[in-house]
Amino acid sequence: MALYLGLDSSTQSVTAVVIAIEGDTRQMVLESSLSFDEALPHYGTAHGVLPRTDPRIATSSPLMWAEALDVMMARIARSGLELGRLAAVSGSAQQHGSVYLNSSWVDVVQTLDGSRPLADQIRNVFARDESPIWMDSSTAEECAEITAAVGGEHVLARRTGSRAFERFTGPQIRRFFKQSPEGYGATDRIHLVSSFLASLLSGHDAPLDPGDASGMNLMDLASRDWWPEALDATAPGLHAKLARIVPSSTVVGTLSPYWQQRYGLPAAKVIAWSGDNPCSLIGTGLVKEGRVAVSLGTSDTVFGLMREPRVDVTGTGHVFGAPTGDYMGLTCFQNGSLARERVRDDLGLNWKSFSQALDSTPPGGPVVLPWFEPEITPAVPVPGVRRYGVSGTSPEANVRALVDAQMMSMALHSQWMGVRIDTIHATGGAAANRSILQTMADVFGADVYELSVGNSAALGAALRAAHAESSAEPAGDWEDVIRGFTEPIARTRLEPDRRRHAFYRDWIRVYGACEAHALGRGPDPEPLLEQLRGRVTDFS
Ligand code: XUL
Numbered sequence: 001m002a003l004y005l006g007l008d009s010s011t012q013s014v015t016a017v018v019i020a021i022e023g024d025t026r027q028m029v030l031e032s033s034l035s036f037d038e039a040l041p042h043y044g045t046a047h048g049v050l051p052r053t054d055p056r057i058a059t060s061s062p063l064m065w066a067e068a069l070d071v072m073m074a075r076i077a078r079s080g081l082e083l084g085r086l087a088a089v090s091g092s093a094q095q096h097g098s099v100y101l102n103s104s105w106v107d108v109v110q111t112l113d114g115s116r117p118l119a120d121q122i123r124n125v126f127a128r129d130e131s132p133i134w135m136d137s138s139t140a141e142e143c144a145e146i147t148a149a150v151g152g153e154h155v156l157a158r159r160t161g162s163r164a165f166e167r168f169t170g171p172q173i174r175r176f177f178k179q180s181p182e183g184y185g186a187t188d189r190i191h192l193v194s195s196f197l198a199s200l201l202s203g204h205d206a207p208l209d210p211g212d213a214s215g216m217n218l219m220d221l222a223s224r225d226w227w228p229e230a231l232d233a234t235a236p237g238l239h240a241k242l243a244r245i246v247p248s249s250t251v252v253g254t255l256s257p258y259w260q261q262r263y264g265l266p267a268a269k270v271i272a273w274s275g276d277n278p279c280s281l282i283g284t285g286l287v288k289e290g291r292v293a294v295s296l297g298t299s300d301t302v303f304g305l306m307r308e309p310r311v312d313v314t315g316t317g318h319v320f321g322a323p324t325g326d327y328m329g330l331t332c333f334q335n336g337s338l339a340r341e342r343v344r345d346d347l348g349l350n351w352k353s354f355s356q357a358l359d360s361t362p363p364g365g366p367v368v369l370p371w372f373e374p375e376i377t378p379a380v381p382v383p384g385v386r387r388y389g390v391s392g393t394s395p396e397a398n399v400r401a402l403v404d405a406q407m408m409s410m411a412l413h414s415q416w417m418g419v420r421i422d423t424i425h426a427t428g429g430a431a432a433n434r435s436i437l438q439t440m441a442d443v444f445g446a447d448v449y450e451l452s453v454g455n456s457a458a459l460g461a462a463l464r465a466a467h468a469e470s471s472a473e474p475a476g477d478w479e480d481v482i483r484g485f486t487e488p489i490a491r492t493r494l495e496p497d498r499r500r501h502a503f504y505r506d507w508i509r510v511y512g513a514c515e516a517h518a519l520g521r522g523p524d525p526e527p528l529l530e531q532l533r534g535r536v537t538d539f540s
Contacts (some may be wrong), residue, residue: 001025003081004469005268006462007072007091008455009197010276011060011133012036012048014068016076019088019485021466030079031455034072040064050130057391058135062099062126065193066200067119077263083351088465089201089255090271092457095191095215096167099129100176101189101196106205114261118200127187128180131394132172139171142178146170146217149233156198157311160230161214161327162222170217170234177235184266190241191214194273202270203256209248210321210522211328212276219245221309221319247273248323249468250488269470276457278320281305281328282467283460284425285486286352287478289326291423293451294440296430299376300336302414303328304421312416323464324478327415332375333409339370343402347395354399361400362505363442363500365535366390367514367525368401370409377413377517386518389522389529392506403436407443408504408511424487425451434494442500443508449488459485506532 001022008015014289018030036048043064044051050059077083103267105125112121143164150156153163164171169192177184189205192213198206211221218234220227224245230240246252254267281303284293292304306327311319317331328394344354366389371380393401415423424446441448467481510529516522 001085002087002469003029003083003085004087004462004465005089006279006458006460006465007030007069007197008276008458008461009065009069009090009091009193010048010457011094011135012066014526015458016072017455017462018076018081019459019462019466024484026166028459028485030076031082032072032075032079033455034068034075036064036068040067041070043537049135054138056136056138056376058133059130060097060133061118062131062196063123063129065197066122067117069197069200071194072119073263073265077265081252082262082268084117085267086266088269088271088469090101090461090465090468091201091273092276092461093196093197093212093273094134095195095212095275095277096169096172097133097191098169099126099131099191099196100183100187101125101191102127102186103188105189109199110204112203112256112258113347114258118258122200126254128176128183131193133166136172137166139166139175141170142174146174146230146233148526150229153315154313156217156230157313157315159220159227160217161309161311161453162217162439163315164217168215168217172228173238174234184235187241191243193403194275195243197271198252198270201255201259203258205243206270207244207246207250208250209250209272209274209278210245210322211248211323212273213245213276214320214459215275215318218242221321225319225484246272247313247325248272248278248464251468267367269465269469269474271465273461274322274323274464277303277330278323278328279457279460279464281460282323282478282482283453283456283458283486284427285482285488286425287324287482289419290421291425292414292419292421293427294424296336296426296428296436298337300333300406300410302332302410303330304417304419306419307418308396308418309416310416312496314378314413315414316379316413317416323460329419331377331410331413333406334373334375335370336406339372339402339406340430342372343398347398349395349399351433357396358403358435358439359400361396362406363400363503365397366393366401367529368398368405369515369518370402370405377409378515380519386514388514388525389533401438404443404507405511407440408508409515409534411443412512421446424448427451427453427456438494440495441496445496445501445505447496448494449490450492451486451488453486
């Protein structure tokens with residue numbers, strides 16, 4: 001039985017998943033996590049982030065990520081698994097974060113000594129001790145400069161898959177170049193978290209994959225190579241500081257002598273690492289267009305595979321490379337569980353009575369735009385809930401209006417992906433709520449399944465390792481690789497109600513009109529609202 005290891009270096013922790021595959025036998029044989037704050041308190045992080053005074057700045061320690069990898073590999077080596085059978089390793093990492101390395105890096109990484117801890121040996125390879133991470137929002141000025149230099153937001157989005165975002169790596173590199181020209185000058189190599197860790201595993205300067213490179217505002221989506229105009233707009237001499245971009249399934253090396261000597265691990269193949277979202281795409285089984293995942297977490301996210309690199313002209317969605325060689329679309333909504341909990345608490349409900357309220361109220365009441373916090377999609381910088389239609393409504397109607405709004409907003413703002421959604425894999429805390437999932441099925445007109453996969457990014461990385469290994473033989477079939485690991489729970493399937501879906505197809509136009517009006521981009525939606533309310537029927 002071959003073993004495959006998937007690692008996920010996320011914002012707060014590192015997780016390992018080992019899967020075993022032999023013919024039709026498929027098992028997850030190890031799942032283990034360590035939290036940076038708890039396991040490595042000497043770095044002083046809180047939730048994986050270094051102490052900060054300016055709330056817009058978020059950095060972490062690349063040395064801590066390396067030490068955590070070392071601790072995790074030691075743990076895996078002691079796990080009792082038959083690691084001689086470890087065939088391949090791949091990884092996932094928080095996207096956008098960047099690691100700045102000086103001229104000693106290449107030599108040091110190639111000559112790591114198995115008798116000394118990793119962190120002691122790489123302490124001096126950094127041109128910058130702190131790495132900006134995805135939670136950083138300090139680069140508005142650099143975003144504007146890059147956007148202007150390449151010819152505007154639409155050009156940048158069309159070429160790279162996203163307009164300029166503050167957390168994306170290009171704007172972060174530009175800020176470093178502007179704030180510390182000497183530091184930038186002393187930087188020989190800029191890695192993403194993913195390619196930095198892949199380098200440490202393979203013992204040489206590893207390439208990037210298109211999934212993670214597309215989170216930089218620097219990669220040309222069509223050619224999956226660096227886009228010279230974006231490099232020029234970002235910082236001088238940047239091309240020479242960046243590694244190559246290779247297909248996600250590339251074998252970038254084998255576990256280096258360091259891991260073999262120190263932990264007795266075999267020379268297993270190291271497959272290019274990717275970002276956590278592209279890895280989660282695989283770990284939630286989305287290897288086919290038409291299937292999307294809706295993650296109902298603190299914020300809600302819709303993501304799915306796209307055969308074509310369509311981009312969101314409204315500028316809120318992202319297109320990343322998918323590990324399958326296709327593309328993935330991702331749209332994030334800030335007011336997810338946060339808004340659900342707010343309404344539940346304001347109305348003095350618990351989850352049971354929240355669901356009862358939802359079940360007992362048909363759609364078609366007031367329209368509520370649930371912007372309790374600043375919203376990402378659509379961009380609403382100044383929060384505030386907006387309401388249209390009947391006033392003085394019952395608590396039940398408020399619950400229905402909120403969940404309808406969240407589902408319609410997700411359906412509306414994922415249309416840019418141009419994908420006919422027939423199946424939804426629902427994950428995250430609120431996916432346990434059947435009433436919410438039924439509304440999702442009715443609004444999207446798709447079958448909804450609950451997915452029980454935890455650690456989807458680490459699992460996705462392990463599956464990517466298995467796929468890359470098997471494609472050395474006849475080309476690996478993704479459906480075959482994920483079989484037995486990412487299937488949704490069949491008995492959780494919820495089908496859309498035909499009549500309700502027909503109603504929502506019209507109601508979503510009302511929702512869109514209310515949203516446009518609230519954003520100052522459209523006429524008063526009340527006449528449309530009234531006209532459609534006449535069509536509300538008894539759905540019981
Ligand atoms: C995606 C993003 C986050 C990080 C979290 O654009 O910023 O999902 O990848 O790890």
